[in-house]
Amino acid sequence: MSLIPTLPETIARARADLRMGLPVALGDHLAAAVETLSPARLADLRALGPTVLALTGRRAETLKARAYDGDLARVALPMGADLAGLRALADPAGDLMTPMKGPLTTLRDGDAGPHRAALALAKSAQLLPAMLLVAAPAPPGLTRLPAGPVLAQLAAEAAMAPVAAARLPLLSAERSRLHIFRPDDGGEEHYAIEIGDPPRDAPVLARLHSACFTGDVLGSLKCDCGPQLNAALAAMGQAGAGVLLYLNQEGRGIGLANKMRAYDLQNQGFDTVEANHRLGFEDDERDFRIGAALLRRLGFGAVRLMTNNPRKVAMMQAHGIAVPERVALIVPRNRHNTGYLDVKAEKSGHLL
DSSP, rough: OOSSOOOHHHHHHHHHHHHOOOEEEEEEEEEEEETTHHHHHHHHHHHEOOOOOOEEHHHHHHHHHOTTTTTEEEOOOOTTTHHHHHHHHHHHGGGGTOOOOOOOOEESSSOOHHHHHHHHHHHHTTTTTTTEEEEEEOOTTTEEEEEEHHHHHHHHHHEEEEEEEEEEEOOSSSSSSEEEEEETTSSSEEEEEEEOOOOOSSSSEEEEEEEOOOOOOOSSSSHHHHOOOOHHHHHHHHHHHOOOOOOOHHHTTOOOOHHHHHHHHHHHOOOHHHHHHHHHOSSOOTTTTTHHHHHHHHOOOHHHHOOOOHHHHHHHHHOOOOEEEEEOOOOOOOTTTTHHHHHHHHHOOOOO
């Protein structure tokens, strides 16, 4: 029946629930995000049975907890664990002040599928990847999801639907058009800016630009995002044609709040990759398949890609977009971002 929510729609509900502090049902487990959990709900969850804290392998490595499941660790909580203690395990902000946490006992037997699905849901909701789980029946009213299909759905490529488009004169090019695309999984919308009249029968000058509120809007000096955005638009305006995809994947896909957490860790002396790992994320959580999907939807099959990131080139080629040329996009450094750019080159393979 068409009135019944589909799996992607139910996942979108679950993301909203977790962000509000509600638990969701994953298979035969209840799962709640540590970041948004209230003391009352923690007490109610603990009353249902033994609780387990799911952490990513990256966060477990920082905490010196054994990740028997490889990509995640299931931490058995002691009886006296309170919300402050849980959040100290989830959030690395105070790691240097209170480095000793534990000893932590992690599980090695049983099915880790619900815990893995719970962490994937937390990441998709742009929450800290730390989830509290308890094996218990779901009370009425909670969002219910099957653990295995959730993982498969979150890994699938979302379909993009055009929503609106209009002419939008820009400083870099008065003949420009802005397209809005909406994914079918309830995620954030993404944008495509056409400069001039870009050809569909020849490689077009193109850029995949991930949203950076601090750099693009505020003019942050900690990154090179704002200057890259402006330089790409200027180059397309000078060439008379191009397409810039503005993808809402802030902070390499971890969201603005987690990006600010990473900045705080950088102020403590960690580099950008180390900060992401301490938070429980990978170096880069972005999904560049979105860019390929938007280019195909707009009718482009080949691009001269403006990027310093070989991963973008490989992802475009793997998803049906030819890249006959990579166009370097080097902008001036400053004293605030030179370390960041060095790490991008040394640890992320950017060609700078």
